[in-house]
Amino acid sequence: MGPDYATPVLDLPMRWVNSAFGQAEAARTTPAAREDARPDLAQWWRSFRDPLLDALISEAVAGNLDVASAKASIREARAALRQQNSALLPSLDGGASAARSRSNESTRSEFRAGFDALWEVDLFGGNRRSAEAAARGVEVAEADLRATLLTLIGDVSATYVELRGYQARLALARRTAASQRATAALTRTMFDAGSSSALDVARALAQARSTEATIPTLETSYAQALYRLGVLLGQPPGTLAARLEAVRDIPVPGRFAGAGLPASILTSRPDVQAAERQLAQATALIGQAEAARYPSISLSGSLSTSAARIGDLAKSSTIAWSIGPSLNIPIFNGGQLSAAVEGAQAQRDRYYIAYRAAVLQALEDVESSLVALTQERSRMARLTDVVAANREAAQLSRTLFQTGSSSFLDVLDAERSLYSSEDSLLQSRIAIATDYIALNKALGGGWDGDVDASRPEIVDADMGPRLRRAAGR
Numbered sequence: 001m002g003p004d005y006a007t008p009v010l011d012l013p014m015r016w017v018n019s020a021f022g023q024a025e026a027a028r029t030t031p032a033a034r035e036d037a038r039p040d041l042a043q044w045w046r047s048f049r050d051p052l053l054d055a056l057i058s059e060a061v062a063g064n065l066d067v068a069s070a071k072a073s074i075r076e077a078r079a080a081l082r083q084q085n086s087a088l089l090p091s092l093d094g095g096a097s098a099a100r101s102r103s104n105e106s107t108r109s110e111f112r113a114g115f116d117a118l119w120e121v122d123l124f125g126g127n128r129r130s131a132e133a134a135a136r137g138v139e140v141a142e143a144d145l146r147a148t149l150l151t152l153i154g155d156v157s158a159t160y161v162e163l164r165g166y167q168a169r170l171a172l173a174r175r176t177a178a179s180q181r182a183t184a185a186l187t188r189t190m191f192d193a194g195s196s197s198a199l200d201v202a203r204a205l206a207q208a209r210s211t212e213a214t215i216p217t218l219e220t221s222y223a224q225a226l227y228r229l230g231v232l233l234g235q236p237p238g239t240l241a242a243r244l245e246a247v248r249d250i251p252v253p254g255r256f257a258g259a260g261l262p263a264s265i266l267t268s269r270p271d272v273q274a275a276e277r278q279l280a281q282a283t284a285l286i287g288q289a290e291a292a293r294y295p296s297i298s299l300s301g302s303l304s305t306s307a308a309r310i311g312d313l314a315k316s317s318t319i320a321w322s323i324g325p326s327l328n329i330p331i332f333n334g335g336q337l338s339a340a341v342e343g344a345q346a347q348r349d350r351y352y353i354a355y356r357a358a359v360l361q362a363l364e365d366v367e368s369s370l371v372a373l374t375q376e377r378s379r380m381a382r383l384t385d386v387v388a389a390n391r392e393a394a395q396l397s398r399t400l401f402q403t404g405s406s407s408f409l410d411v412l413d414a415e416r417s418l419y420s421s422e423d424s425l426l427q428s429r430i431a432i433a434t435d436y437i438a439l440n441k442a443l444g445g446g447w448d449g450d451v452d453a454s455r456p457e458i459v460d461a462d463m464g465p466r467l468r469r470a471a472g473r
Contacts, residue, residue: 001124001294002287005280008352010359012262018371040257041268041445045157047254048433052243053160056233060156061447063234067152070145071453077141081134087127090119098310114304114320121299121325126291129284136281143274145453150270150446152232157437159229160251165430166222167247169423173215176419180208183415187408200408207412211419250429253436259370259443265362268444275351275358282348289344293337295329365442373435380428387425390418 045057061067096113122128184204190196226244227237266272301323330337397414400406 001126001290002129003283005283007276008279008355010266010356012266012359013363014261016259016262016367016370018367018374041440041443042448044440044445045153045437048157048251049254050160050248050251052248053157053251056160056229056240057153057156060152060233061149061449061451064148064152064232065234066148067145067451068234068457070141070148071451071455072457074138074141074145074453075456077134077138081131081138084127084131084134087120088122088131090117092117109308110306111308111310112304112306114302117301119299121297123297124291124294126288126296129287129291133281133284133288136277136284139277140274140281142453143270143277145451146270146446147274149451150441150444153446154437154441156229156232158434159225159232161430161433161437163222163225163229163244164248164250165426166218166225168250168426168429170215170218170222171247172419172422172426173211173218176415176422177208177211177215180204180211180415183411184208196408203408203412207416250426251433252429253433256373256436256439259366259439262363262366265359265366265444269358269362270444270446272355272358272362272444275355279348279351279355282344282351286341286344286348289337289340292340293330295327298326298328300324300326362442362444366439369435369439369442373432373439376428376431376435380425380432383421383425383428386421387418390414390421394418 046054093116094114095116096111098109098111100107100109102108120127184201184207187196187201187204191198191201226241229244230237230239233240266276301321303321304319306318306320394411394414394417397406397411401408401411
């Protein structure tokens with residue numbers, strides 16, 4: 001009963017809008033080769049060539065609590081599937097009873113034992129649709145696990161890049177502050193010698209202190225990134241302090257292999273796959289609701305034996321048996337069953353809209369990440385030229401000041417501009433790495449290794465009958 005599911009055919013663009021990466025890939029790929037156009041996203045984070053980052057991601061996959069929760073959801077969905085499949089099979093129950101009765105002067109004992117069997121004939125496929133929906137639920141849970149891993153790997157990578165960025169910016173701030181302190185000391189020496197003014201000394205000290213004032217904020221941000229990274233790995237905040245205290249360069253991503261075609265996100269993005277499987281599950285539930293409007297047939301049987309003494313149950317006993325079908329026909333229910341079908345259809349429509357929205361969101365994520373990465377690389381190239389020019393300007397201003405050809409204010413302005421441009425260049429390097437991570441997340445890059453979802457977090461060792469213990473023990 002109900003509609004048979006077919007994957008929706010969506011009208012997707014043939015090329016990416018905002019990046020030469022996507023346009024070049026689409027130009028050399030025909031529509032018939034869409035399956036071959038999927039970019040290779042396996043372990044994309046290794047392009048950073050940072051063994052410590054690789055190790056942190058592996059530890060996060062093993063210890064993250066969101067991943068553990070997603071694994072538990074898979075086990076729950078699999079258990080629900082087994083329950084639904086059992087409805088397709090007969091059930092068999094055994095029972096026994098003993099009774100003692102007294103009438104006038106006689107006492108009578110009766111012992112009974114037997115079996116009852118029941119099988120619902122799934123004539124209109126309602127139980128099979130329920131099992132189909134449960135199977136789709138397992139696939140949804142598995143896709144959710146992959147989506148959780150995708151988000152986790154992206155978060156670990158981005159947080160690690162931010163942490164290294166804060167380290168680099170802290171080093172720059174401390175180095176610049178030390179240089180500015182030295183400039184202030186030189187200015188005071190010149191003031192004592194009568195070749196500089198008190199105003200120059202005050203300005204030099206103010207600039208050094210202004211740079212030093214940025215250090216606590218950067219240290220706070222570094223600590224927050226460190227704590228966040230520990231929690232992502234399923235560990236207490238600060239656990240990774242010793243492993244990450246050594247200053248390293250900001251990770252630099254390798255060459256981007258290409259975004260493939262927009263259609264590739266249908267198979268690479270786990271959130272899109274989860275939305276599509278939810279739509280399939282909702283479609284199966286329509287059949288379940290529709291089958292409830294039709295008659296149901298059950299086949300039941302029983303076999304029992306009774307005797308006056310328990311020892312006679314297997315020999316001198318009375319044996320009774322019965323077998324036969326039963327029919328249940330819904331005649332009048334006030335429109336309840338038809339309303340259930342309409343509700344299931346509306347839910348299917350809602351999941352269809354959610355699937356389309358997930359696809360559009362995926363396309364937007366990729367487009368935004370492509371343009372962000374492209375433009376940030378262009379920005380970094382310009383900032384590199386700005387830093388070189390400011391460094392030369394700072395050297396010239398010092399020389400001219402020492403020869404009396406310019407004021408000390410020119411020196412301060414040049415040093416301030418140099419520090420600002422160097423810090424902006426570091427932030428641009430951080431942004432490029434972050435945009436690269438976001439692009440791989442948008443394309444669906446994630447963990448491609450095995451993840452064991454069958455192992456429970458808590459193993460219940462004492463499930464059988466036992467004496468009741470006092471509460472709280």
